Amino acid sequence: MQAIMLAAGMGSRLGKYTKDNTKCMLDVYGKTLLERAIDSLLNANINKLILVLGYKKENVKKYIKETKLDEKIEIEFIDNDVYDKTNNIYSLYLAKDKLIQDDTILLESDLIYDESIISELVNSKYNDAALVAKYEEWMDGTMVTLNEDKVISSFVEKNNFDYNEVNSYYKTVNIYKFSKDFCKRFYLPFLESYIKAYGHNDYYELVLKVISGLKDAKLYGVVLDGKDWYEIDDCQDYDIVKAIFAPTTKEKLELFHKRFGGYWRFNGIKDYCYLVNPYFPTKQLISKMKYFYENLLFNYPSGQKIERIIATRFFENVSDENIIIGNGAAELINLLRNVVGKRIALTIPSFNEYVRCFPNSEFVFINSKDNGYRLSLESLINVLDDVDTLVVISPDNPSGSHLSYDETIKLLNIAKQKEKQIVFDESFIDFASDNYTLIDDSILKRYENLIVIKSISKSYGVPGLRLGILASGNNDIINIVNNNLPVWNINSFAEYFLQIFNIYKKDYKNACINIKNERDRFYNELKNIKELYVYPSEANYFMIELKKGNSFELAEFLLNNKKILIKVLNGKNGFDSKEYIRIAIKDKEENDYLFDCLKEYFGV
Known part of the structure; x- marks a missing residue:
């Protein structure tokens, strides 16, 4: 099996970060996206990478030679010299002959992801598949729907996105697994026809959209379950991945707290740090x-x-x-x-x-x-x-x-x-x-x-x-x-x-009563964990002293393993040398989830 990376684009939305290099050269904690991709490919036992380059291509080739990446994996170059007039459909077209030489992992150059997900796709039971993730609010771009057999039944472009249907949408991660047979029988014929009809300035996924309507051309969706990935299109994306992929959980925790919110942009984060009424508005x-x-x-x-x-x-x-x-x-x-x-x-x-x-x-x-x-x-x-x-x-x-x-x-x-x-x-x-x-x-x-x-x-x-x-x-x-x-x-x-x-004032009063009742219930539950001393509270949060363990280590465990964010109070003016945290009081389901995670941490 081989891999093809489409890396010809200019990445203009990244401004100063792509002034002198293409997106695959973005550095995230001392490793470029290209180097991270190569490590993931090697981890999946893929030993050949075909790079389609265009913008600042000589810089990429020089980097590969200087860092000896071509000694870790076989690298072959294809040049797209009209990168500024074409889109990724043309870059893939230039590599069309490679698609029928071996089974292929196709990936884009602006991705960062958990190293294991390439292996997950390679080892899936499907010969032809796309990595997809359940739609969340932070996602943008092409969506797909899956039928009951996990076959991609439709591709949904941005202009056809329907917010009434979001529960059925999956975001393409832009990593695909194509067999030689699939490319020869379906993808290449339609790719060539599409380019003849519509030109070079389009996206290769539009060809997959056409193919998805064919009975025999089955492309399956391999659903990522909670594993981290992100597509870096602009400076904000670049900032976000520095929090998601921080080298240590301690650094990750610090970076999350420095954001002061906006956690809906992060996959699955459960915020027990900021203090919001879970029962209102209605x-x-x-x-x-x-x-x-x-x-x-x-x-x-x-x-x-x-x-x-x-x-x-x-x-x-x-x-x-x-x-x-x-x-x-x-x-x-x-x-x-x-x-x-x-x-x-x-x-x-x-x-x-x-x-x-x-x-x-x-x-x-x-x-x-x-x-x-x-x-x-x-x-x-x-x-x-x-x-x-x-x-x-x-x-x-x-x-x-x-x-x-x-x-x-x-x-x-x-x-x-x-x-x-x-x-x-x-x-x-x-x-x-x-x-x-x-x-x-x-x-x-x-x-x-x-x-x-x-x-x-x-x-x-x-x-x-x-x-x-x-x-x-x-x-x-x-x-x-x-x-x-x-x-x-x-x-x-x-x-x-x-x-x-004013129309909803009665609902608000009831919401406050619900908080008080849930606070009492949750307080009594937390008291069952002997490693914690929970201070009685008249608000929608608890201050807790850890009688055993370290607050930062607990916060790191919750963030890294449960995607839970809590407030560590150590170092805050007024505290002694003991260990303190603060947790928000949410609804019963969320509170029970946190309670179970705390019990797991303390071995209760």
């Missing part, structure tokens, strides 16, 4: 937003003044002059640097944005470790004399500790007497047993020293909309923050969500 609310998608897409959102009025439908007990809508709570926290005092008190460990966003302030830290990682009203009161501003996050992140309503009002009264400013972050308060809100005109006007921050993204389950609010009864604070915002700082989708939320 399918009905989502359907309503989908129905108005085009209107929202093609029209400008309202300006800040109107957004603030709309927000009063969301928070019914506050006036528009006392509230500001932000592109996520993080945007509003960042703008607080213009209104907070010079000396700021903050309980640690805490949400890092409150430190990052106030670089010119001096911090006085209250270490909750001294109180078993529980918020201490006494400590909060005692620090007031030493600072201008006190930041309180309740429930606290990451511990889930919570101040009761009475404790909060007591703190506000004392701060008012001492003329100290309070920033109160209630982003997770709707999950608390005694949930309450300070976003109320009667409270805001009574305590003009109070600024309330709330992330809508987290508790309302819409992090992609990037919504947050700031509320205050102090007109000067509202005006300063508002004057630092653009006219349009949230999009039409976020605005519409605010507008229609």
Whole structure:
């Protein structure tokens, strides 16, 4: 068996990375895609590679000679000198005579993949097959459908893609196994006819699309089951593969955390790191937003003044002059640097944005470790004399500790007497047993020293909309923050969500009840793992101390073996030398899956 790699293209979408070389020369952690492909071929006992080259072909040939790759595998070159006027159908046409000399693995040059998948295709029981993967949101390009016998029944081009049929779609990995007989009887005759009819500037898969309608020309789909692969078409793809194919799990974990989201681009990743309500929004609310998608897409959102009025439908007990809508709570926290005092008190460990966003302030830290990682009203009161501003996050992140309503009002009264400013972050308060809100005109006007921050993204389950609010009864604070915002700082989708939320308010309350009930159930389950100490939580997450083992090693095991992403808290300001993690509370099925994985790790 031989392999043919189509590597003539310019890869212009990769910009600077293909300025001097073609895509097969992309380096991923010290190995080019070409070298990785050769290792995979050798692993599958394939000892001959035919390279169809065009753009920067001499650089590729020079690299092969200098690195002695041609001593590892027999390499034969075919030149496509009109690479800039043709597409890969012509590159394959140039290699047509090779297709009938031996069975062939056909692969493209912009792929990176688990080394074992070539062997999986070679060792499959089918003589003629394509590697395919079940469709996921990050995939693009040609899709196929399979019949009950795993025969490819149709090829679906981009312009024929139907989102109503995605459950039946498989993405071609662009690695094929062709027998000599298949090429001689079917592929080559149709390839030559297609080129005569339509020219050289097309894709070889279109020939397979025609052949798939023939009764005797069966091309099977070999379905990849969870193995990593990626097609590198542009700079974003190149960045993504550096996370997927990091040389160590530790580096992989670090790279995933540095992304701060966007994990839907990665095959099968289960995110227990970011904290989102799994029970809201409802399918009905989502359907309503989908129905108005085009209107929202093609029209400008309202300006800040109107957004603030709309927000009063969301928070019914506050006036528009006392509230500001932000592109996520993080945007509003960042703008607080213009209104907070010079000396700021903050309980640690805490949400890092409150430190990052106030670089010119001096911090006085209250270490909750001294109180078993529980918020201490006494400590909060005692620090007031030493600072201008006190930041309180309740429930606290990451511990889930919570101040009761009475404790909060007591703190506000004392701060008012001492003329100290309070920033109160209630982003997770709707999950608390005694949930309450300070976003109320009667409270805001009574305590003009109070600024309330709330992330809508987290508790309302819409992090992609990037919504947050700031509320205050102090007109000067509202005006300063508002004057630092653009006219349009949230999009039409976020605005519409605010507008229609009231219709689904009962559903939201039920969703919060579901979180509380599932939190109690999951807490009792986790307590059965004696290697863990789970801190009681009033939020939608648990902080956990590992009484045995290492947090990073656990996180690496979960990511590498289960594709689960959790938050490692070691090294975060405020923690001692013990081992800590934070996990999101999701629905029962997802929580049970994580629980089973934890039991497996600890041998329970």
